[in-house]
Structures are given as C-alpha cells and as structure tokens.
Amino acid sequence: MFELLWLIPILPLAGFLVLVLFGARLPRRVTAYIGVGTVGVSALLALFIGFTFITAPPPGHAFSQTLWTWLHVGTFAPGITLYLDPLAVVMVLVITVVAFLIHLYSTAYMAGDEGYARFFAYMNLFVASMLILVLADNLLLLYLGWEGVGLCSYLLIGFWYTEPANVRAAMKAFIVTRVGDTALAIALFLLFTQFGTLQIQAILQRAPGMWLPGSAVAIAAAALLLGGAVGKSAQLPLQTWLPDAMAGPTPVSALIHAATMVTAGVYLIARTNTLFTLAPPVQHLVAIIGAATLLLAACSALVQTDIKRILAYSTMSQVGYMFLALGVGAWSAAIFHFMTHAFFKALLFLGAGVVILSLHEEHDIFKMGGLWRKMPLTFWTFLIGALSLAAFPFITAGFFSKDLIVFEEWGSVEGNPGLWTVAMIGAFLTAVYTFRMVFLVFFGKEKTKPEPRRDWQMALPLVVLAVLSVIGGDVDLPRTLGNLPLLTDFLRPVLPDAPLRAGASSIEPLLMIASALTSLAGILLAYFLYLRRPVNVRRAEHGNWLARYFFAGWGFDWLYYNLFVRPYVWFAHVDKHDIVDAFFNLIAGMGMQYHELLSTLQSGKVRWYALGIAVGAVIVIAILVLT
C-alpha cells in the first residue's frame, strides 16, 4: 500500500507537464479533468494511505521510499526520498483534500479566463511542490519543494500579468520570501557541515548527542531555520508580502496564501523541533515573533476595507498563533491549528471569492451589504467559517485548536502569563474583525446588487469545508471536554508533548471558559460597532491616524522601501554604466591623450626637429658633465 506513496506528488506533477506541453491545444473540459483529476486521485490515494497508516502503522511509525539518489559527492548523498510519518500523513491529507476542493471550485471560478490551462498547470505544480516539501526525507529535497511552492506562488500572484501592480506584488512575494529561503540555505550548509548529512531524521537523532542545549552552533542553526520559516509563513519581520499577494485569483489565495504554503514555516519548525529544543533562546524567539505578528496582523485586519486583505492579515495572525504554540513546545497544537485553519480559512476565501464574483470584482466591504438573503448558501457557509475563525465556543473546530494553544501558553513549562495574555487579546481581536467583516458584507443595507452564482463546483467545496470547519475540531478533544486527543496521540511519535506546569490542568476549565467568553465578547462588540451604529465607527476609522497606521501594515512597507529598495535601486541607477568600466576607459583615454600629445611633436617641420635634437643633446651632455 505504502509503495504507492510516490504517486501522490507525481500525479499533480504529471498534470502540470501535460497542461504545460499541450494545454494550449486542449479543450477546457479536458483541462479541467486533468487539473482536478490528478489532484483528486492524489487526495484519494492520500486518504487510502492515511487510513492504512492509522489502522496499521508501518514499523517505527515511518515509511520511506527512495526514488533515486539525487547526487552523490563524497559523503554528501541526498536522495529523492519520500518519508511518511504521522506528521507527514496529516500534512498530506490536509493538502490534498483542500487542494482538491479548491481545484474543483476553480473550474467554475476561472471558467471565463483565457489562461485556464495555465492556471491549472501552475496550481498542479504547486500541489506537487507542496507535497514534496512535506514528504521530503532530507532538507535538500525539502528545499526543492520549498522553492517550488515559492515559484508557484509567484506565478499565481502575477497570474493576471497585464496589470503591473499584480506583477509587482508577485515579485515582492518572491523576493521577500527568498530572503528567508537564503537563511534556510545557510542553515543547510551549517547542518551539513556539522552532521555530514542532510537527512532530517539522522540530524534529529544526532543533534542532542553533539550539541549542548543553548550552545552557539545550535542557536545559529535554529535561528537560520527560523529565518526560513518566517519568510514563508509571513511572520515578522518578513510579513510584508502576504497582503499584496492577494493580487492573485481568489482560489490561489485560498490554497497557497491561507491553507498550505504559508504554513510551511510551521511545518519546518515542527519537523525540526529537536533543534529548537536545543536552542531555548530561539524557541522563545519563535513565541515572541508569533505573539508580535499575531497582534500586529489582527490590528491591521481590524481596519482593512478589502475583504481579501482582511483575510490575508487574519492568516498572518493565525499563523502567529501557530508560531506561539511552537514557541512553547506545543508542536502538535500548532499542527492541529494548521489543520483547522486550513479548513476554515480556505472556506472563508472561497466564500469571499463567490461574493467578489457575484458583485463583479468588488473587494470593498463597505460597498457590500445585505447579501445574506440573496446568497444564503454562501452566507451560511461563510458564517460557519467566520465562527470557526473567531473560535466560537464548543461547536467550531477553530475553538478547539485555538483554545489548546491558549491553554498551552499558560500551562506549559515554556509558557508564561504574558504570552497567554497576548493570545487572549488576539482571540478577542480576531472575533471583532471577523464579525466586522460578516456584518458589513452580509447584513445591513444592500449597496451593490449581486448576481449570485449557482455552480455546483463552487457550492460543493463550500459545504464540505464548512462541515470540516465544524467537525475538524473533534479529532483532538481537550481534557475538559471528552478528553480524546486523537491527533496529539497520533502525532506523538514525531512531536513530543510539551511538559505542563504542576497544577496547570486543574485550571484548564477556567481558562477555557475565559477564552470562550473572550470570543463571544468580541463578536458582541463587533455587533454593536458595525451593525447597530456603523456610521460613527466608519468615520473614526477613516480619520484616525492610528487606524491609518494599522491600515498600512504598521509602516513596514515604507520602512523596507526606504531601507532596502531605494538604496538598491539608487545604486543600480547610479552605477548603471559600471564605475569599473569607467576606470579602465580612463586608462584607455589617457593613452589616447598621450598619443595625441606625442603625435603633435611629429609636425614635419625641420626646425622643430633640429631644436629637439639640440635641446636633447644639451640635456644629455649636461647630465654627463654634471654627474
């Protein structure tokens, strides 16, 4: 059964190849079958393999399959090897299932686009790269997937390439994430130099024996890995690309910039958790970065007007939660939140896509309103997604996963009340901005007349994701409610539990009630602010300098533009003609000058020559006589 593992990433890759080579000549229906079908079969295979893995796990809870040895130099011999363990199972399942639903949705969403085949080609390549990323047995193969998803993200953000702003956003995304990728590459050099291999399991096994906790080399390695993770996962300080990445088609935002690629950093840290345990300062930094991004992005989401930008900031903020969990060693809680987030955020993006399409490419939530009557299915599914994002207590998946993280911030040994407070404030803000969006888009007065879409290809994914956004939380029930941590148990061979403080579990119910109340309070506040008396708030949002500051993403774009982009462009502009060339040209020019100068001596006039001979003779004789 497990031998079929290689088919999971290869099928979408084959789809990509077919679409790239023959896409222009294929009819749309065939394109759709190839694009969706390959991912669909991958998803089926993943479900099948995942089911087998859960019921009859392979020895050692891991299965690895070498396709071929990539290259072999001295002792460096990374293979094209897939490695399936519980963590990879969870990742593969979420990726393939969500990707399949989004592909299906895209067949209707992109129906009118002339780049239909190109779109599915890129999307298939993305799925293949993402699967390689999570299935890689060594860091070099992981890096291949890592860069592959970056490329697809670039291609898909700039999918509508005639608009210069889209292309700029795509470039920005690639360049900013590449900064992180470079840190990751250096981490690879360091790890190879230390361990003589890039195989992840070998590194994780040997690291505790070779490095003392807190030693400089461990800190350097973990910090470099973290650098890679923050780039891909749009965390501080490399978060600026994500809001602009919304220039891509909405299914792209749902798949790449919400459900899968932006969580690659979370996967990387969870995968190399041993290295972070060996570097406590860096692990602490992970939590701080998560906390800071969480608050920053939530505040920005609070004042955005573009529905997709709200969701983008929300994604940043939710990934911040995952980092927060990683930072206190609650590895499986981060993966749990990754899973539920993939469901509800994909759902929200797809719902937003339906809204945008029905309103003729209208993105401004203040120009929407009253849609719930006209688009009931979209409304109800969107509401479920929103409730899940806002962690509406006890019924939504988002509540269970977020509550687990919030609890770990308090209860785990690494956690502290400060982090817990940040997590609570974040939960409150999340509820506010989520329901600000819901109330403004679906309630109130109708401002733009919608033309609702009724394609089943769009409806079905919404319904399935809505169901997953509710029941997805049941795979890991907390101690206080059912005490059935299936996911945590499943992941335990890979991701160790975070040790709890003494007495932490006794106050768990209390903390849970607190977070439930926070969520409800946030929704209530949004109700009062945006549904009861919307006018005042809107005025305040527009006039307030703080709101403008939040709106602009805390000025990071401005800062980076002035700090990096301008000097770079300035230097390139100034030195366009290459100062080194000018130097050599100067030498050449001087040669020419002397040539001119000396050639004037050759005037053809005998009296000058005679004079020259005479003066020369005098000088020579003078030298001879005087010395």
Place this chain on the structure above:
Amino acid sequence: MILVWLILIPFIGGLLSWLVARWNVTAARWIALAAMFLQLALAVGIWITNWGAIKLAGRGPWLIDYRQPWLPQLGISLHFGLDGFSLLLILLTGVIGVWSILASWRGIQERVGFFHFNLLLTLTGITGLFLALDLFLFYFFWEVMLVPLFFLIDIWGHERRHMAAVKFFIYTQAGGLFLLLGILGLYFVSGKGSFDYFDLLGTPMSAVMAMWLMFCFFLAFAVKLPAFPLHPWLPDAHTQAPVAGSVDLAGLVLKVAAYGMIRFMIPLFPAASLHFAPVAMTLAVIGILYGAILAFAQTDLKRLVAYTSISHMGFVLLGIFAWNELALQGALIIIIAHGISTGALFILVGMISDRFKSRSLENMGGLWPLLPSVGGVWMFFAMASLGLPGLGGFIGEFLVLLGTFKVSVGFAAVASLGFIVSVIYSLWMVQKVFFGRPSHTEPVPGLTWYEWAMMASAIIITLWLGLYPQPFMDTAAGSLLNLLKGTARVSSLRSPVLGTDIETPRLRLLLVAKYHSRLRLIGSFGVCPQNPIIDSGFILRPYFGDSYRNSLATQVGTQSETGATLSPEFRCQSPKYSPALMLCPSTDNPEKRDHTIASLPPSPRRERLGVRGSRGGRP
C-alpha cells in the same frame, strides 16, 4: 589520434564551409553544422565507450593520451590528454557549437563562409584548450580562439561592434601576455626544458616566485572568467557580438578560464594559490553581488544577461578557490549549467530582438500573449538563472556554497546573498519583457523547428543536471579527485576528507594548521573503540610545491586511551604551513573544543603544538 580528430573536425569543417560558400551558402551552413554534429557525436561516443573506465576507480583519470614531438629542441610537444573533466567540457563545446551554428542560420547573411570559418576556428581553439597538456600548446590554442572571435564581433556584430571587438581583444590579449609570461617563467624556473604539464607539476620554487607566476596565470584567467574588477570587456563584447558569438562567449570562452584555473593554475602553484585564496574569494563574492546588481540596472537585454554571467562566474571562482570535492563538483556543474542556460538565454534574446527589432527593455512588455511558448521557455531559464532547485544551476551553486562553507563560513554566507540578488534581476527580466501592458500587438512568427530543437535540448540538459547530475559528476570525479590528490597538502589542510560516521567518539583528533598567520582548526575526527585505526586518508601525501629545503617530515605516533596506536604521517614543506596533531581527551563538547583551540598561543611553532592533555606521547 581521436583527440586530434576532435580538434581537426571543426577546423576542416570551417575551411570547407568557407570554400563551399563561394558556390552555395546553404551548403556551407550544412557543412558547418555537420562538422559540429560530428564532433559532438565523437565526444558522446568517447563518453559512452569509456563509461566503464570512468566508473572504474583506481585506473587513473586519464582516458586517452596522445603525444607527438612538435619542437623537441624547445621541449614542446603535441600533447593532448582527455580525462572526465575535459570530456565534459568537450561535450559542452559540441552542444554549444551546434547551437551557435543554428542560432546564426537566419541572422547571418553576409560573408557566410568566412563567418562559419571564424566560428569553427574559435571552436577549434576551444577544443584544443580543453585537450592541451603542453603549456605552450595551451597558449597556442588560447590565441587560436581569440583572433577569430575578434573578427566575429568586429564584422558581424551590432551597432558598436568595433569598440567592443577592440576592447575584447585588448583585455584578453593583455591577460594572454601574462599567461605567456607565467608559462615562460615556469619553464625557466623548472629548468627541465619542457613545457609538458606533467613535467612542470610540482616544480620546486621559492614562495615568492610561485606567487608571482601564479599571479600571472590568475590575471590571464581572471580577465577571461571574468572576475571582478577585470570584467568590463564582457558586457560590451556580449552585447555587440552576433548571437553565435554571445553564445560561444558565455557558453565556452568563459569556461576556458575556469578550466585553466582548475587544471593548471592551482595544481602548478598549490601553495601560492592557497595563500592567494582569501583575495580571490573576496573578488568572487564581490563579483557575485556586483554582477547581479548591475544586471538589474541594465536596460539592454543582452547586457543584462551578460552581467548575470559575471555573477555566476563569481560562484565558479569561489568554488575553485575553496578547492575541495564538493566545491569543485559544484563549480563543474555551474560551468555546464551556466553554459547551457545562458547560451539559451542569449538565443532567446536573439529571437526576441529579431522579431521586435529591439533589445531595449524600455520598448518591451506584455509580450506573453504574442509568444507564450518563448515566454514559458524564458521563464524556465530565468528560474535556472536564479538557482531554482531541480534545475542545473542550483546544484552547482549549492555545492559550491556547501564546499565553501567548510572552508570559510563568512565567504559562504555573504555569497549566499547571491540567491537574493539573482531573484531580483531574473524576475525583472521576465517582467519587463513578458508581463505588464502589451507594447506590441501585431502577431509575430512563432518558433522554427530548429529554434524548438535548441530550446528543447537546453531544457532537457538543464533538468537532467538539476535532477540527476550524477553521470556528470561521476565522469568528472576521477579527474577532480586526482587534482585534489595532486595538491593534497593544500586540500588536506584546507578541508581534510575525514572519517565517516563515527558513532561514539571517545577521543577527538584535531588537525590544526597555521593558515594566514592564524591558527585554525581545520578538521577533527573521533576515534571510536570499534575502529581504532585511522583511515589512511588522513596521511598527507608528500607534495612539494615550495621547496625541498624547507620541508620537514614528522612522525607523530601516540597511544590513545583506547589502546590504539595512531601513527599518521605528516610531511609538509615549510614550517609556515606546518600542520600539527593534537589529541584532546573525549571532547564531544564543542565549546570545550573551541576553547582548547582558542587557548593556543597566537603564533605557535610546530613544537608547541604537540599532544595536549596528559595522554599520549610524542616522538
């Protein structure tokens, strides 16, 4: 004799082509194409028939050797040799040669015969350079390559071709003079009366003399590579040359310099090169970043691609001076991958400027709908250029940086920034040409069959290099290891190939050397009880780059706590490079290990570097 044919085929093809062109131009093209195909086929044939020998370890790296006296009075012979390394470059020559003829199929309409004669004569020179094992012969082919290339640029180039041709000639010729100086200097210093490579290897000479001669070689190759700051000829030459000239320049001529450094400069002057390495690596890193930034600044498409070459060649230079197996294999892969992908980019630029009559980025934009297939291929090579994993360039750059990291963390880290700047110019290039608002709307002709053939072969080779480079690496491995072994003192001191995985080291052996007036830890390995005998790879092969007089031979034997006798043998030529053995008891703790090193006196003599700790003895 087959090696002579490799050289003669393009030469004869060029002559024939020139003659035939008087009557029939198309036939002349076909003759030239056939000649290059024949050379390529011959090279592939050699590759296939020698595959067993290549895989067979211990047979020695030389696959084919050919030697005939030429000017015996002066010690000059027609000595050609082919090992895996040069074989790969001959293969590259074949591919690039075929491309350069196809790329000028439509573009060249004037003096077609003479054009092909010059083109094939250049390729003859390049082939000769990759095969020559006599330094005089090497210099001879250096000139054979140079002169026809000058004509190619000067006669068939673009609007400012005279300036570019003269600039190219002066730079290269100035470099060539230094090469001649270096070769003659080495000839006289050795006193053997021979220009043969193997006679000159290991010539004893003073460190100062070695440095000067090495510097002559370096200057010649650095101009050609080109290394910062000797690069200004390249953007002009690339930009003004006809497409075939640009393809040859980028694909082959630059590689000659890298080949020369690996084959001649470092093996002939290992100690001096080692001494010079920090300078060269600094230039390499500057070149990587500077070339990439200036590529972004350009508005002429050809100039842009030209500057990317400077950036990529920086990686090659870095890899060469890192001088270990990883870095050298990486440099080799970059040499091939860059030849293919940059060659393809120049051909693509040619296609675009043929169809739109402009090379300026200002006049382009939004071309994707008109030429989607060119856009796709262009995107592919832009990705190859920015080092996307799975494509050839990445493997090369990654291995170079990996090898460099072992030698110097600082150089590797700064060079890694090349990953970021290369993204900027690559994406910029794609964006300005293909994305944005359409600048042209009238339809243009699509790709012809031979344009497709060139692009398809380039894509296949790039993917092959990126996904399964092993055949290339295996082919070169024997030769590269041989070169490393020849300079074992250097390589072992820089990055000893040390033991495999040792699970439970009880004892850690530290290898320390004085390197650039600082004491450095250059390697360490554990000795485990199960495998007490240290691998013989640890013994430094005697190699005397500097002088016999200063050489010291030291035996260090010691009794370890596991009862194993350690007797690595050390030979080295001068106290300046003297390595020392140091035994530290059970230091799995890296901090402690670092501390031990740091506590050593700043400028120790070898005697002070004996066995540390209470265990073990010294002779």
